[in-house]
Amino acid sequence: MNITEKILAKASGKKAVHPGEIIDANVDMVMVHDLTGPLAVEAFKKIGIQKVWDNKKVVVILDHQVPAESVKAAELHKTMRQFAKDQNLQIYDVGKGGICHQVMPEKGHVTPGAVIVGADSHTCTYGAFGAFATGIGSTEAAAVFATGKIWLKVPPAIKVNVKGKFQKYVTPKDLILSIIGKMGVDGAIYKSAEFTGPTIKSMCMSGRMTLCNMAVEMGAKNGIIEPDEKTSKFLEGRVKALPDFEALKSDKDAVYERTVEFDVSKMEPQVACPSSVDNVKPVSEVGNVPIEQAFIGSCTNGRIEDLRLAAEVLKGKRVKDGVRALVIPASQEVYRQALNEGLLEIFTDAGAIVCGSACGPCLGGHIGLLAAGEACVSTSNRNFIGRMGSTQASVYLASPATVAASAVTGKLTDPTTLEAKA
Amino acid sequence: MNGKIKAPAIKFGNNIDTDVILPGKYLILVDPCELAKHALESLDTAFPDKAKKGIIIVGGKNFGCGSSREQAPLALKYSGVKCVIAESFARIFFRNAINIGLPVIECKGISSAVETGDALAVDFEAGKIENTSNGKKFQVDKLPPFILEILADGGLIENLRRRMNKK
Ligand code: SF4
Numbered sequence: 001m002n003i004t005e006k007i008l009a010k011a012s013g014k015k016a017v018h019p020g021e022i023i024d025a026n027v028d029m030v031m032v033h034d035l036t037g038p039l040a041v042e043a044f045k046k047i048g049i050q051k052v053w054d055n056k057k058v059v060v061i062l063d064h065q066v067p068a069e070s071v072k073a074a075e076l077h078k079t080m081r082q083f084a085k086d087q088n089l090q091i092y093d094v095g096k097g098g099i100c101h102q103v104m105p106e107k108g109h110v111t112p113g114a115v116i117v118g119a120d121s122h123t124c125t126y127g128a129f130g131a132f133a134t135g136i137g138s139t140e141a142a143a144v145f146a147t148g149k150i151w152l153k154v155p156p157a158i159k160v161n162v163k164g165k166f167q168k169y170v171t172p173k174d175l176i177l178s179i180i181g182k183m184g185v186d187g188a189i190y191k192s193a194e195f196t197g198p199t200i201k202s203m204c205m206s207g208r209m210t211l212c213n214m215a216v217e218m219g220a221k222n223g224i225i226e227p228d229e230k231t232s233k234f235l236e237g238r239v240k241a242l243p244d245f246e247a248l249k250s251d252k253d254a255v256y257e258r259t260v261e262f263d264v265s266k267m268e269p270q271v272a273c274p275s276s277v278d279n280v281k282p283v284s285e286v287g288n289v290p291i292e293q294a295f296i297g298s299c300t301n302g303r304i305e306d307l308r309l310a311a312e313v314l315k316g317k318r319v320k321d322g323v324r325a326l327v328i329p330a331s332q333e334v335y336r337q338a339l340n341e342g343l344l345e346i347f348t349d350a351g352a353i354v355c356g357s358a359c360g361p362c363l364g365g366h367i368g369l370l371a372a373g374e375a376c377v378s379t380s381n382r383n384f385i386g387r388m389g390s391t392q393a394s395v396y397l398a399s400p401a402t403v404a405a406s407a408v409t410g411k412l413t414d415p416t417t418l419e420a421k422a
Numbered sequence: 423m424n425g426k427i428k429a430p431a432i433k434f435g436n437n438i439d440t441d442v443i444l445p446g447k448y449l450i451l452v453d454p455c456e457l458a459k460h461a462l463e464s465l466d467t468a469f470p471d472k473a474k475k476g477i478i479i480v481g482g483k484n485f486g487c488g489s490s491r492e493q494a495p496l497a498l499k500y501s502g503v504k505c506v507i508a509e510s511f512a513r514i515f516f517r518n519a520i521n522i523g524l525p526v527i528e529c530k531g532i533s534s535a536v537e538t539g540d541a542l543a544v545d546f547e548a549g550k551i552e553n554t555s556n557g558k559k560f561q562v563d564k565l566p567p568f569i570l571e572i573l574a575d576g577g578l579i580e581n582l583r584r585r586m587n588k589k
Contacts, residue, residue: 137518
């Protein structure tokens with residue numbers, strides 16, 4: 001079996017499972033946030049039972065409309081605070097956490113081998129730690145609150161084998177964009193995407209999270225990476241105990257529907273052009289694209305490594321007049337680290353605005369929205385029509401290095417060319 | 423839901439994402455009827471009006487891709503969409519739709535066989551779809567019995583309530 005099948009077999013009390021089989025899995029952790037939680041609470045109340053199945057396994061994170069930008073959002077937050085209080089749940093309130101997918105592993109809610117569901121599509125991020133993690137809707141989250149179980153169809157797996165060493169300013173984000181560009185936005189629909197190979201082995205947890213985070217953008221049910229010493233190093237002190245990683249390795253004879261190979265050694269910085277995540281090209285080939293906004297943040301690229309990279313590009317430079325640059329650390333922990341390392345100073349010196357840890361403009365519900373005709377280059381994960389505000393605005397997805405370089409020049413820019421031009 | 427539906431079709435293309443079905447800025451709305459007013463407005467501002475009398479959406483590949491927002495299928499259901507038939511679905515949308523009691527059917531070849539305005543007849547239990555405007559017929563894989571049961575109950579919560587109270 002491969003790692004996903006091993007986890008699902010264990011979770012459903014079976015010796016083995018096969019693709020296509022429908023199983024009833026025990027859930028180890030369920031997460032809801034401020035936009036999906038209230039619907040789940042409403043649905044839970046309708047079921048007619050008083051208490052969630054296990055209050056230690058339900059986590060509430062306020063991150064989308066944070067801090068509340070409207071009375072309606074404030075009401076949603078209030079609902080979630082009350083529910084957390086009534087049910088005695090762990091809640092990460094405004095200022096105490098950050099973006100759900102960053103907070104979950106940071107605060108020790110993600111363990112290798114666990115089955116984790118979250119009422120957010122990017123729950124697949126936790127596959128970076130060797131967990132089976134997938135997004136669900138609010139009603140389904142309510143059902144998990146009640147029963148601790150979920151039905152799942154065992155997905156066929158695609159092995160994504162990656163080799164080669166990244167060139168300077170080429171990042172895991174460029175890799176995942178290029179993978180999605182090749183596979184298409186429905187290329188892994190209903191399937192598991194398992195990332196393996198020497199490049200993945202040498203990649204830090206932050207990069208692995210970026211890959212698994214965007215697995216859903218090619219339709220995958222989960223993205224997953226075998227846990228190793230990097231995983232344990234990150235999780236030590238955060239989780240109570242780590243499982244035996246040997247039991248989480250894909251067998252030599254594990255079955256994959258297909259294997260796709262990538263070599264990053266000659267890869268250039270990539271960009272997903274509007275309005276589909278698979279509309280991917282090397283930045284050097286997009287031509288002259290002026291931008292009005294540059295956004296560095298989100299659950300895809302708001303981690304400390306991302307901010308360091310952006311700061312390296314922005315250091316001693318200015319954000320071009322006419323461009324607004326937004327930097328949003330993915331969590332309070334990342335924020336503090338960026339502060340200690342002097343990164344926030346670099347950003348503010350450059351003329352970027354640093355906002356509090358939350359989703360920000362990523363989903364177009366809160367701050368940093370776009371007007372008609374404007375273009376934004378963003379480190380987030382979706383460039384759909386209307387995703388960041390006006391339906392007539394355009395969003396380009398790229399790495400933190402590319403976004404920072406573009407903020408300096410005022411147009412989409414390959415970061416490897418910036419030094420030469422300066 | 424009863425096992426059969428007849429309604430005119432409104433057709434969309436591939437990769438209709440949940441941001442297009444219901445933009446993020448409306449996720450703070452809690453009343454499904456309010457959500458319905460904004461269903462698919464990025465593609466067609468008149469959609470809620472057209473859907474009012476009851477329609478079937480015909481989609482291409484990867485319908486409902488993107489965010490896990492259940493408000494997307496809710497907005498469709500409350501705007502008057504009786505059922506969504508597509509070449510393929512994004513998995514979270516597929517589950518969400520069933521869980522809120524909006525029938526969804528995967529049917530290869532449907533988008534080239536239907537134009538907006540065609541009259542469709544769907545029989546869920548038999549897995550049959552007919553375009554009565556041009557006579558084209560499809561037989562699809564039947565949904566597993568426990569999913570049909572969820573739809574028959576009107577959604578997962580109703581289903582769960584029934585099952586948990588039985589115990
Ligand atoms: S940062 Fe963006 S993609 Fe990530 S959870 Fe928030 S809204 Fe969703």
